[in-house]
Amino acid sequence: MARTQGSHSGITGPRVRDAALRLFARHGYAAVSMRQIAGEVGVQAGALYNYTPDKQSLLFELMRGHMEELLAAWDGLPQEGDAMAILEAFTRFHIRFHSERPDAVFIAYMELRNLTPGNFATVEALRRDYENRLEAILSRGVAQGVFRVPEPKIAAMAVIAMLTGVNTWFRTGGRLSLPEVEAIYWDMVRRAVSA
Numbered sequence: 001m002a003r004t005q006g007s008h009s010g011i012t013g014p015r016v017r018d019a020a021l022r023l024f025a026r027h028g029y030a031a032v033s034m035r036q037i038a039g040e041v042g043v044q045a046g047a048l049y050n051y052t053p054d055k056q057s058l059l060f061e062l063m064r065g066h067m068e069e070l071l072a073a074w075d076g077l078p079q080e081g082d083a084m085a086i087l088e089a090f091t092r093f094h095i096r097f098h099s100e101r102p103d104a105v106f107i108a109y110m111e112l113r114n115l116t117p118g119n120f121a122t123v124e125a126l127r128r129d130y131e132n133r134l135e136a137i138l139s140r141g142v143a144q145g146v147f148r149v150p151e152p153k154i155a156a157m158a159v160i161a162m163l164t165g166v167n168t169w170f171r172t173g174g175r176l177s178l179p180e181v182e183a184i185y186w187d188m189v190r191r192a193v194s195a
Contacts, residue, residue, distance in 0.1 A: 013051045015041045017065075020058050025103035029059055029114045059111060060119040066104040067126035073097055074133060083141030084190070090134060091189050092182045094163045099178055105167050131156050138193060148195040159189055 019040035023032045034055055038045040052058045074093060079086050098105045108123075115123060134156040141147030149155040163185060170181055 012041065012043065012047075016043075016048060016051045017058070017062060020055075021062055021103050021107065024059065024062070024111060025106045029055075029107075029111045056114075056116060056119065059107075060115060060123070062104065063108055063111065063115070063119075063123045064126065066101065066108050067123060067130065070097060071126065071130055071133075074130070082146065083137055083144050084146050086137050087141065087147075087189065087193070088186050090137060091159075091163060091186045094160070095166050095182050095185060096178065098164060098167050099170060102167050105164065109164070131160060134159060141193065146195055147193045149193050155193060159192070162188070 016037060019037050020032070023036055023040060032055075034048050035045045037055075037058075038048050041048075052061070074090070074097075077089065077093060079089065112120060112123065131153075135152045138147055138149050138152040138155050138159075142149055142152065166181060166185065170178065172178070176184075
């Protein structure tokens with residue numbers, strides 16, 4: 001099939017993913033059709049198949065891409081100092097990273113149920129990798145005697161849930177700035193795990 005005049009794979013492919021991200025976040029995966037995505041991008045519905053095999057592949061690519069970007073961003077930061085310093089860095093990183101990607105975060109949590117079993121297993125493994133990084137920080141702090149956490153795995157899940165919750169209410173231009181929110185959340189996390 002011929003490409004729509006004026007389209008370019010290096011431009012249209014990312015536009016397809018961006019449109020799908022916005023539409024899935026706004027309406028939910030099940031309610032969005034390939035035709036709607038095409039309309040948002042400004043191409044014929046059939047042209048989408050030049051960029052993705054199907055809607056499930058598009059959802060999976062968005063979710064996997066979000067998790068891979070998250071892992072790479074955290075792994076790319078210097079993680080020096082004791083467990084307390086690294087936990088503070090993780091807390092601030094998680095809030096900042098996710099606040100810049102509200103649609104991706106919403107989809108990553110709300111659309112897991114719509115992944116095929118194989119795609120779900122892949123995304124779930126990436127999520128576990130991220131959780132394991134926080135669990136390792138907490139375990140290190142317990143070993144150093146600075147944290148009192150009987151179950152680091154459960155504590156890691158609780159901390160991530162709390163930090164991700166910022167996305168549900170924080171708005172730029174509100175009463176508190178993002179750095180102020182980070183400081184408040186860091187204080188809560190520190191108090192929750194300190195020995």
